[in-house]
Amino acid sequence: TEANTGAPTIFDKIISKEIPSDIIYEDERVLAFRDINPQAPVHVLLIPKLRDGLTELGKAEARHEDILVAEKEGIVDGFRVVINSGPTACQSVYHLHLHVLGGRQLKWPPG
Ligand code: 5GP
DSSP: OOOOOOOOOHHHHHHSSSOOOOOOOOOOOSSEEEEESSSSEEEEEESSSSSOOOOOHHHHHTTHHHHHHHHTOOOOSSEEEEEEGGGTTOOOOOOOOEEEEEEEEOOSSOO
């Protein structure tokens, strides 16, 4: 697990297309792409393109798009939106991202 240094992360390279990803939605503010290590049949990461110092704004912006991702993926009847925040919650990439999970029966609590 990395520390939150404020440095650029791998997600910046995904935004710039330096690193390829399976993009399902993109606009000027947000990017949605499939997680490389999916924890459910649908596991999409939804990120604001601006991360630095704007995480609260970014969260508000990205929150508008999670339903859109769920609609695109056909999981509106049941999906989960998760933000892992900090090492104790297993955050591994320090660029704000919403996990959008679905396509199977999800357990609660997630553990
Ligand atoms: P976190 O643990 O920080 O909440 O979630 C980070 C997520 O990013 C993990 O689920 C991990 O699988 C995903 N991830 C890390 N590196 C890459 C990558 O290079 N490409 C994609 N598509 N997902 C990644």
